[in-house]
Amino acid sequence: MKKHLGAVGALSKQYWQYLACKVWQEGCEEEEEEEEEEKEPSPGPGWSLPLVGQDYLEILSTWYCSFGKCCKTGDCRIVNNITGLEADLNGQLHGQHLAKEVIIRAVQGFLQSPQSQKALVLSFHGWSGTGKNFVARMLASHLYRDGLKSECVRVFISLFHFPHHKYVDSYKAQLKKQISETVQLCKQSLFIFDEAEKLHFGLLDAIKPFMARYDDKGKVDYRRSIFLFLSNLGGNTINEVALDFWRAGRAREEISMEFLCHFSDEASEGIFVLFFATENGYARSHLLNENLIDFFVPFLPLEYHHVKLCARDAFLARGLPYTEAALDEVARMMVFVPKEEKLFSAQGCKSVSQRINYFLP
Incomplete structure (x- = not known):
């Protein structure tokens, strides 16, 4: 019995050393020196990694990664589980056929694009409680193993992080620094701006370069980043469209993006432009006219x-x-x-x- 236990212990030690070497590069040199000096057979014929299976190493590596980093950046914990995202949107996001369609098409297309020209920018619009924050959390959880806790994800709440307009210059510097540092750590970063309609136009102007088309002269590449803006503005107009459909005896699923865009001049302004509307129109002219927003995502009222x-x-x-x-x-x-x-x-x-x-x- 002691002999068998000793063999099992030696084998476990061998594989643990192998795992330590492959996952976090510890003990590799010692292992190589021992192999050169001893040249002894392994404990038992055929006891090599292929027999046990590479899958076991991957399982153990995943287990280790669940406790800490596997690399010097956060990129190793990016999962991009589009299948899971689509399944959860279909199963847990209720009454939002437009949002599901636009989000899946936008995110999947962006992630599968071999060379994006700019960061992906999505703007969520609708009443409170319709699912905007819910979807933002869902995106984080399916794109990153650690979800909102990932080092690749940053969440900014307008009135919490930027409450005083008199400090806008300081906020601008801090915001640009945080975005730059996050992208340097993770090329595929996710930035969520909640209560976006309350952002000072100076802050919108500060983050504009991160969302624009890539300039080769820049030191940091932001083309794999994703920006989400969550706003209640436009919700009343979206609700009017849904109410008109109901009064006409039509199913809400018949509401299309094309219909919303051409519903009326008011709808065009109310849904897709109000988020950027400020007293002097500065943010509107700089962000909309330069086509920095890729997709506007309407969230319908819930019945x-x-x-x-x-x-x-x-x-x-x-x-x-x-x-x-x-x-x-x-x-x-x-x-x-x-x-x-x-x-x-x-x-x-x-x-x-x-x-x-x-x-x-």
Whole structure:
């Protein structure tokens, strides 16, 4: 028995040393010297890595990487799981057929492009609670192993990170520094700007070079970066379109991007331009006229049955049983507008997860 245990211990030590050498380059020289000096056979015939299988090494490497970095940059923890992203968008993002279509097409096309000319810039528009932040988190979790905690991801909340306009020059310097340092660490970086309509136009101007077409003279290449802008502006106009479809007896799934763009001059302005509208129009002229925004993503208002689906997901996420009656009760707790039709949830699905606390034993 002792003899067998000794052989197993020697074998485990051998593979651990091999793993240490291959994953974080420790003990490689010692191993080579021992092989040269001893030239002894391994413990047992055929005990080589191919027999055990390269898959085991990859599994152990992944296990080690779950505790820390595998490389000097964050790039080794980029996963770009488009299949998983599409599955989660289809299964968990309710009532947003336009957003699903645009996001998958935009992100997949960008990641598969061998040589992008500029960073990918997406602008999310819609009422609060319709899924803008939810999708941003989902993107982070499927593009990076560590999700929002990844060193490749930076989240900026306008009123939290840049609250005082009198310090805008300081904010500009800090923001440019953080973006530059993140891209140097990870060529494929993700930058999320929440409450984007409240960004000072000076900050928008400061980040403009990072979103523009690549200049070979620059020292850092930003072409593999992704910028997300999340805004409530345009939500009222998007809701008017959805309400008109409902009043006409048409399904919301019939709403197309083309229809939104040509709904009216007001819609064109309200949905796609309001985010950049400032008192002096400076940001609008610099960011829209230079075509820095690649895709505008509208988020439609959520109806009663969408809220029920959100409630179901909240119950499942917490491992709690639910009934149709419970889902209806959660949905009835929400406020619905307009006053006459009471069609759309005023808060979308926001606060739904908190409301199921009423059903805890």
